[in-house]
Amino acid sequence: MKSKFIKKGNQIFKGIHIILLLFLIVFTSCNGQKKENIVTKKAFPNKEKIKILADSISIPAENLPEFKTDPHIKESQGNQISGVVRTMLQDKNKNFWFGTQNGLSRYDGQSLVYFDIKNLNGKSITIKAIAEDKTGNLWIGHSDGITKYDGTYFINYTENDGLISNDVWSITTDRNGTVWIGTLQGACSFDGEKFSVLALPKAKPDPTRGVTSDKIVHNIMEDSQGQLWFSTNGGAYIYNGNTIIGISEKDGLCNDYVNQTVEDLKGNIWFATAHNGLCYYNGTKYTPIEISLFDKDISIGSVIEDSKGIIWFNADKRNLYSYNGKELTKHTIEIGDSSPGTFQIYEDQQQRLWFVGFKGAYRFDGNSFVNITRNGPW
Template sequence: MNSIMKYLQLHNLLLKTFILSICFLGITSCAGQIEKHATALKFIPEQTKIHANSISLKAETLPEYRVDIHDKDYQGNQISGVIRTVFQDSKGNFWFGTQSGLCRKDKNGLVYFDLKNRIGQGVTVHVILEDKMGVIWIGYGGGIAKYDGTYFTNYHEKDILITGGLWSMLMDSKGTLWVGTTHGVFTFDGKAFTPFEIPEGKVNPNFGVSTSKMIHSITEDSKGNMWFATNGGAYRFDGNTLTNISAKDQSLSNFVNQIIERADGTFWISTVNGLFLYDGTSFKSITEKLLGKDVGVGCIFEDNIGTIWFTAKKSDIYNYDGKTFQKIEAKIKITDHTVLPFEVNQDQQKQEGNFLPFPFQVYQDRQQRLWFVGFKGAYRFENNAFVNVTRIGPW
């Protein structure tokens, strides 16, 4: 009898040990799926803090900005010759990231902030966003800055945030800051940058800035999945597994520019050979019949009524309402703020459209107005025409 009891006790002990070992393996397996994408290597940035007033300049104190000093046609007093991004914060202020730095339009006027990189050079601002605490984050070629309403805190890192290194940035729903650079993806917790491993792609010889680890854009979908547009395809990370979505279809280029999720749950992916719809299973070319097979599509955006806006051949602008494609005519609306010199005829200016955007971004503000920013400044699309927004408006 005693021997039977001892046998049962031993059997139960072995069974518990087996179950615990299986649970442990399951836990470490799941953890391993996450950890294999985030390496132990961390990059500690240099930090500098500076009062906003010490680097701010009011627009009215600056010389008039001309896109081309040799061009006699009217150019307006542009916000900048190249605007990479526009963002409206929760207070209604407009922020512009430009080739020559950062500026903000608030109730007191337009102010420029003279941000510098780690070696004292001016910066190109690619991304502006706001976190849940109302802090403004600015991603520029050589670093990151956060603005708390009084001070800018700058983060510089000589190995990954080199000049021109930062290209995209996103604050996800959990408060993690994702940073896309020419050296790959990193997460930032306010203290250190941690690499997030994504396979290398290829260098695009047709782009001025291109690396095998280039991250063009980052987005988070409605389910909390992270999406990365890279030179190696479109990647999705569900918290455990990183998947190359574009590998499912050979017609989709590995050179991906942007990924957005539409309100209907489908994904639209812009590439160097067109715009594609991904329904979670298969891909469909949206632009092949319209533009041809190998025409590149740049930025894409869905407005509040479900219309898709996108750029093709770098400067052509189209929209799609779900049934019909429309190419937007190159036409500028002359406003009361526009003062033309005597050399320029207003009707001729309307037809020529000399200062239409070469868009880097399409954006809709809180007043539901559409902005197009890029080469030659900032524009709003109103009443089927572009309105050039200069330093003096119209706001």
């Protein structure tokens, strides 16, 4: 299918306010200084990498206590995979990986194992994103840089190696094997040898969030045409390898504070925003999902399209919805005195939907939600 977003001549991004930042060509800032769009930061060849044998830090789940006092503390998470699961991924070998508030865990089809990864100060890290490259390496984005797992060793990279910021919020790998990292201080790529900064324009920090900045990149998505979409506090930015094109409220986007972008099976791009709900772009116009249940200032955190073509998203973390293009259905996970908050919605290779966040991991069986604990059901 031909891209709806990159066209020739006068058809380039019809109706969209365009910010063209030429690859490796300088642009002029307000004070007249010149900046490069791509800035290469060389890795430090003499720095000894933090390389840790996986077996040396693995802890079987049954060796951890099962009582629960605080969802943020690994040692007191009860029987949950974690009190707070930030993200998950199923790799090519069908292993399930869970990034949590206190580190990394893996279910390999037989047992659940925790990897006690710590930062340079000896403290547990918070994992916010996991991606797999085309050769099967895992790339883990967390609160102290990024970590590569090759199946045997964990190798950590930080600002000392050229990473733009140690506070990583998003990570993806493109079809060429390049790793793209979104951080509190902007975006960069890693080709295995060096880091290169992608200079996105500054935005306005979101004052309603506990952690924010004028450069934070919440999410990175590669579409079917190989273009990269960066979700920021200043709208969405599309990078095709040569130019960066910005999309904002001026173009019809429902809100500039974009949490995530997703491409559906028809080629539409969906935007989950922090303050004005959900909308999608079909190549011609933006269409908001008008829902009477929503307040105007509604925050959409995670959005996906499942294998059946149904859009799933969470509103204000605790409310879950599915949208089939005509009807909206609200779903509720019943547990205790409050529903668990969702950080990520994920569909596995068996086409099962997972919802991970506060109070652990849950899976939708078509009618109800099942809490997936250390003992499954897997």
